[in-house]
Amino acid sequence: MAVFARRSARALGVLAILGAGAGGAVLLAETAGLASGSAPDAIWLLACGLISAALAGVAAGLSRAAGRLVGVDLVADLALITLHRRSGEVLAVDHADAERTCLVESGLTGLGLFERIQVADRPAFLATVAAAALPRDGHLESLCELRLRCERAGETPVFTWMEVRAVPAEGGLARVHWRDIGATKAQAERDASARAEAERANSAKSRFLAAMSHELRTPLNTILGFSELLATDLDGQMDPARRVDYARIIHESGHHLLGLVNDILDLSRVEAGAYELQCEPLDVPALVGGCVEMMALEAKRRDIEVKSSLPGRLPVLVADQRAVRQVLLNLLSNAVKFSPAGGQVDLQAKVRAGQLVLSVADAGPGMAQDDVARLGEPFFQAGDMEHRRHGSGLGLAVVQGLVLLHGGAFQVASTVGRGTTVTVTLPLAPPAQASEPVVAPFARLGAGLERDADRRRA
Numbered sequence: 001m002a003v004f005a006r007r008s009a010r011a012l013g014v015l016a017i018l019g020a021g022a023g024g025a026v027l028l029a030e031t032a033g034l035a036s037g038s039a040p041d042a043i044w045l046l047a048c049g050l051i052s053a054a055l056a057g058v059a060a061g062l063s064r065a066a067g068r069l070v071g072v073d074l075v076a077d078l079a080l081i082t083l084h085r086r087s088g089e090v091l092a093v094d095h096a097d098a099e100r101t102c103l104v105e106s107g108l109t110g111l112g113l114f115e116r117i118q119v120a121d122r123p124a125f126l127a128t129v130a131a132a133a134l135p136r137d138g139h140l141e142s143l144c145e146l147r148l149r150c151e152r153a154g155e156t157p158v159f160t161w162m163e164v165r166a167v168p169a170e171g172g173l174a175r176v177h178w179r180d181i182g183a184t185k186a187q188a189e190r191d192a193s194a195r196a197e198a199e200r201a202n203s204a205k206s207r208f209l210a211a212m213s214h215e216l217r218t219p220l221n222t223i224l225g226f227s228e229l230l231a232t233d234l235d236g237q238m239d240p241a242r243r244v245d246y247a248r249i250i251h252e253s254g255h256h257l258l259g260l261v262n263d264i265l266d267l268s269r270v271e272a273g274a275y276e277l278q279c280e281p282l283d284v285p286a287l288v289g290g291c292v293e294m295m296a297l298e299a300k301r302r303d304i305e306v307k308s309s310l311p312g313r314l315p316v317l318v319a320d321q322r323a324v325r326q327v328l329l330n331l332l333s334n335a336v337k338f339s340p341a342g343g344q345v346d347l348q349a350k351v352r353a354g355q356l357v358l359s360v361a362d363a364g365p366g367m368a369q370d371d372v373a374r375l376g377e378p379f380f381q382a383g384d385m386e387h388r389r390h391g392s393g394l395g396l397a398v399v400q401g402l403v404l405l406h407g408g409a410f411q412v413a414s415t416v417g418r419g420t421t422v423t424v425t426l427p428l429a430p431p432a433q434a435s436e437p438v439v440a441p442f443a444r445l446g447a448g449l450e451r452d453a454d455r456r457r458a
Contacts, residue, residue: 078095078177078178078179079162079178079179079180080093080095080108080113080162080176080177080178081093081094081095081175081176081177081178082094082108082113082175082176082178083169083173083174083175083176084129084133084166084173084174084175084176085129085133085173085174086129086130086133086134086172086174087126088111088114088122088125088126088129089110089111089114090108090109090110090111090112090113090114091109091173092109093108093109094175116148116149117146117147117148117149118146118147118148118149118159121144121146121147122146124144124146125144125146125164127142127144128142128143128144128164128166128176129142129166129174129176130174131166132166132167132168132169132174132175132176133166133168133169133172133173133174134172135168140167140168141165141166141167142165142166142167143163143164143165143166144163144164145161145162145163145164145181146161146162146164147159147160147161147162148160148161148162148178160180160182161180161181161182161184161185162178162179162180162181162182163178163179163181164176164177164178165177165179212264215260215394216257216260216261219253219254219256219257219260220253220257222249222250222253223250223253223254223257226246226249226250226253227250229246230243230246230247260394263394263395263397263398264394266326266398266401266402267394267397267398267401270398270401270402270405271401275323275401275402275405277319277320277323277405277406277430278320278321278322279318279319279320279430280318280319280320280321281316281317281318282316282317282318282319282321282324283316284310284314284316284317284349284356285310285314287321287324287325287328288308288310288328288347288349289308290325291325291328291329291332292306292308292332292347294329295329295332295333295336298333298336299336299345302336302337302339302341303341303342304336304339304341304342304343304344304345305343305344305345306332306336306344306345306347307344307345307346307347308346308347308348308349309346309347309348309349310348310349311349311350311351314349314351314356315351315356315428316428317356317426317428318428318429318430319406319426319430320402320406323402323405323406324402324426326398326399326402327358327399327402327403327424328347328358328360330395330396330398330399331347331358331360331399331422331424332345332347332360333395334360334362334395334396334422335360335361335362335364335420335422336362338362338364338365338420339362339363339364340363340364343362343363343364344362344363345360345361345362346360346361346362347359347360348361351428352425354427354428355408355425355426355427355428356425356426356427356428357423357424357425358423358424358425358426359421359422359423359424360421360422361419361420361421361422362419362420362421363418363419364419364420365416365417365419366414366415366416366417366418366419366420367412367414367416367420368416371414372412372413372414396412396422399422399424403424403425403426406426406427406430407427407430408424408425408426408427409424409425410422410423410424410425411423411424411425
């Protein structure tokens with residue numbers, strides 16, 4: 001029986017060695033002494049050892065296979081793998097994806113790679129490598145992001161963002177994995193820019209609505225206030241002249257409110273790209289004459305003379321009649337409003353380089369250059385409060401939008417104390433396609449308010 005046990009133990013030990021390699025040999029040596037004693041115990045222990053060693057071998061094999069697969073995935077995702085001294089010097093290059101980095105291994109050793117790192121990022125890179133080469137407090141990995149110069153033949157060098165992950169290597173060295181994160185960074189910047197733009201647009205929209213609400217509230221309060229006074233005169237004791245005056249104020253406020261609403265709607269349609277031009281041949285002298293006649297009553301009431309100066313012959317203008325009439329009426333209305341009593345408004349038309357040039361000049365108070373730059377912003381009104389009460393600040397914004405929609409140009413020249421001249425230029429033929437919508441009123445209003453805030457802070 002003892003002989004059988006020893007032979008069985010020897011056979012199992014050999015099987016263990018064959019099945020588990022060196023681990024089986026060690027296990028056999030540890031259990032050899034037991035084989036000379038109780039045969040069943042020895043056989044049992046050796047059988048258990050065989051099973052354990054075999055399982056360990058299988059696990060090790062799976063681990064090595066998994067490691068190879070992970071390594072393939074990591075390398076496939078990496079642009080570069082390098083071995084560094086603490087000084088940042090490259091001792092070896094394990095992997096270089098020339099397509100991603102525009103680098104070749106021969107140019108990376110020594111300080112070749114370090115010199116391609118943007119100067120501002122080099123301290124962070126050196127700190128990352130040093131932290132991995134001399135790990136402390138159990139931190140075995142160090143990470144940073146930097147910009148690496150990428151060069152292609154015949155192209156201007158550019159910097160691309162890299163994620164640098166350094167881990168300890170034998171001999172106090174650092175193994176560095178480089179991953180291209182340029183696309184991720186660019187997307188993050190686009191997302192941040194889009195969020196900032198959305199926030200600015202939302203803020204500008206809120207300011208625009210607040211300004212619009214104020215402009216609408218003023219004539220509405222006037223209408224409500226004076227109509228209430230008329231409604232309380234139940235016995236008809238109110239002076240007839242006062243009654244007529246109240247009715248006139250209500251009518252003027254209603255007319256102003258209607259014009260304001262129309263301007264807001266037109267401006268919104270123009271800048272949303274929803275204003276469709278109905279272009280047709282226009283008789284410029286007849287159109288100009290009609291607009292001057294429409295302004296005659298208001299000009300007479302203010303003791304303002306409106307004159308028009310046109311050449312003997314003007315070519316036909318192909319444009320949207322309603323839009324051009326509104327441009328002229330808005331320009332004339334502004335000029336009349338801001339001209340002093342006894343003043344004069346001049347409207348001129350001429351042709352230059354295949355374009356119709358219309359200009360309206362007044363002898364009003366004029367504007368500072370900072371204010372001229374802001375004309376066209378919704379609700380912006382130049383000058384002091386005395387002159388601001390005459391309008392809403394939408395007229396020129398509508399003019400600018402309609403002119404740009406025709407593919408034309410809008411210019412303002414003004415001198416404080418000497419008046420203002422507004423010039424619009426329209427192509428005689430309509431554009432091949434409608435111009436792109438001009439900058440949204442919300443954005444232009446927000447930009448103006450931000451400039452005001454900057455001036456106050458200064």
